[in-house]
Amino acid sequence: MENSQGRDILVVTTTVGSPADAHKLARTILQRRLAACVQLEEGLTSFYRWEGRELEDPEVRLTIKTLPGCAGALQALFGEQHPYELPQFLAQRMQASEAYYDWARGEVSLPEDPRDTLGL
Structure with a gap:
């Protein structure tokens, strides 16, 4: 299902703890045709609270360019991978x-279920 704006791209960001994890996740996203492009940025340091502790960890950011109709499938993939x-x-x-x-529309396979947009 095409979005009402006509040319909306959904940009999703996530982070992982290593380049190997980033490469694996990026390849899986592309293989499942849930994005046209995934960019990796190494050299980040994240400062955050987790389970009552202050932490500092190196991370790799993934910037995922997809279509709004893939949001739910992409979140499901995150749950698995x-x-x-x-x-x-x-x-x-x-x-x-x-x-x-x-170009992006030609590279992404939209899920069958139009509710897959998660309201994005």
């Missing part, structure tokens, strides 16, 4: 150029 107990799933709609949207 993401190495973290509580994966970051931050999503933002962005307007794409017509050419970029057409």
